[in-house]
Amino acid sequence: MVRAIIVTGLAGSGKTMLSYSLLEWYRNIKQDVAILNLDPGVLNLPYKPDIDVREFINIWDLMEKHSIGPNSSLILSMDLLLEYVEKMNSIIRSINPKILIVDTPGQMEVFAYRLSGKFFVDLLDAEEKLLLFVIDGVFASDARNLISNLLVCASVKLRFELPLLLVLNKLDLLPEDKEKRLQKWLRSSKRLYEELASHYNDDEAMYLVKMFRLMKSYHLFTNYIPVSAVTLDNMDLLIQAISRVLFRGDEYLEL
Ligand SMILES: Nc1nc2c(ncn2[C@@H]2O[C@H](COP(=O)(O)OP(=O)(O)OP(=O)(O)O)[C@@H](O)[C@H]2O)c(=O)[nH]1
Numbered sequence: 001m002v003r004a005i006i007v008t009g010l011a012g013s014g015k016t017m018l019s020y021s022l023l024e025w026y027r028n029i030k031q032d033v034a035i036l037n038l039d040p041g042v043l044n045l046p047y048k049p050d051i052d053v054r055e056f057i058n059i060w061d062l063m064e065k066h067s068i069g070p071n072s073s074l075i076l077s078m079d080l081l082l083e084y085v086e087k088m089n090s091i092i093r094s095i096n097p098k099i100l101i102v103d104t105p106g107q108m109e110v111f112a113y114r115l116s117g118k119f120f121v122d123l124l125d126a127e128e129k130l131l132l133f134v135i136d137g138v139f140a141s142d143a144r145n146l147i148s149n150l151l152v153c154a155s156v157k158l159r160f161e162l163p164l165l166l167v168l169n170k171l172d173l174l175p176e177d178k179e180k181r182l183q184k185w186l187r188s189s190k191r192l193y194e195e196l197a198s199h200y201n202d203d204e205a206m207y208l209v210k211m212f213r214l215m216k217s218y219h220l221f222t223n224y225i226p227v228s229a230v231t232l233d234n235m236d237l238l239i240q241a242i243s244r245v246l247f248r249g250d251e252y253l254e255l
Pocket residue numbers: 009010011012013014015016017018039104105106107169170171172173227228229230231
């Protein structure tokens with residue numbers, strides 16, 4: 001039974017680094033894990049993918065053939081990807097890992113706003129699927145960025161209708177006081193309002209906080225897990241949170 005961890009998030013949030021850290025972590029504890037690179041535009045990866053979209057699609061050829069720029073080419077490549085899902089699934093079946101990590105491209109249009117990413121994930125041959133939404137902690141330490149990032153996260157959750165864990169990455173770059181402040185904003189909408197009101201007028205700040213409350217009450221995101229994909233801080237907490245969803249806490253929980 002394959003369980004997929006699909007790593008999403010804005011460009012540069014650390015999806016690839018986190019995918020790599022998860023891969024190494026699972027390997028170190030002798031779990032049967034494989035990794036799929038879904039980013040056709042990436043030049044260098046820290047890991048060797050077991051399945052690689054670049055074997056099927058070349059975005060540079062698409063740019064030339066259709067006279068389009070890199071973003072359009074990426075979107076086109078994700079639409080074309082649907083033609084190759086079956087080939088990729090047959091590789092997944094031949095490897096048959098217990099855990100499949102899926103590293104996705106940074107252009108969120110593909111995952112949050114277009115159907116091709118959703119179709120791909122639906123067709124992916126895995127019995128259980130979990131989304132990670134990675135937020136760059138340094139970027140999110142400004143409340144305005146946090147809110148806009150959470151809105152994208154909510155779009156991803158609505159699009160996929162899958163369980164989602166919010167991962168706050170780059171903890172090593174975030175001073176402790178800023179991390180604590182972030183935690184307060186996420187826990188108390190009053191604190192978030194106070195912060196937003198120092199940037200926006202009262203009505204705008206209230207409107208944003210109401211959206212935040214609605215997103216929370218509809219469980220569009222959960223409390224976040226702060227990690228560092230580089231220093232591996234709190235990776236054990238993330239692995240446990242993943243286990244609770246993908247393995248119902250039965251297996252791999254005690255590490
Ligand atoms: N210090 C620190 N740097 C990080 C961490 N995670 C990622 N980075 C760095 O952030 C940059 C972007 O990381 P990537 O893993 O490529 O981010 P990505 O989300 O895959 O980027 P795209 O695929 O282009 O959207 C790289 O320079 C990473 O080394 C982290 O936890 N701590």
